[in-house]
Amino acid sequence: MDLSSLLRPAAVRAVANVASKKRLFQDLADIAAQAYGLDAAIIVDALQERESLGPTGVGHGVALPHARLHGLDHVVGVFMRLEKPLDFDAVDRQPVDLVFGLLAPKSSGVDHLKALALVSRTMRNEDTCxxxxxxxDPAALHGVLTTTQGLAA
Structure with a gap:
């Protein structure tokens, strides 16, 4: 599994301003709906439900919101770079400006965990961040994510 198989170029965006975590989840869902043909409302609900279990802000300005969905047959990703960092209740209490969302099938089991581990390793790499x-530029962001992941291992 590699990031190029999880993340389509159309699912990468740079966003100037997001006012709240709820708005961020809506934007992630809208991007996923456009890039993968998924239902945005279902994604928002699933992300909010998962976030209610504990914040997915992992520190150093990075958030990894994720959720499992019915009707999905493989794990997919959405990446957003925020121009203005957003308070996300991260573990280090720092605002978030790099957001990598993962959506997995309800029954994905180990694939979801492998994808989450891969994204986490990639996003912990200081040079990548x-x-x-x-x-x-979304194309440049996609390129960084899909070509530098080997450095994160």
Whole structure:
């Protein structure tokens, strides 16, 4: 499994401003709906339900919201780079500006966990995050994510 199999170029965006976590989930859902043909309302509900179990802000400005959905046959990703960091109740209490959302089939089991581990390793890499923060072009962001993941292992 690699990020290029999880993340379509159409599912990567740079966003100037997001006012709240709820709005962020709506934007993630809208991008996923466009890129993968999924139902945005179902995604928002699933992300909010998962977030109610505990915040997915993992620290250092990174959030990894994720959820399981019916009707999905493989794990997919959505990435957003926020120009203005958002308070996300992260573990280190720092605002978030890099958001990698994962959506997995309800029955995905280990595939969901493998994808989450891969994304987590990638997003813990300081050089990768630095490159993501210095780019606003979605194609460049996708390229950074899909070509530098080997550095994160």
């Amino acid at each position: 630095k490159k993501l923060r210095s780019n606003t």
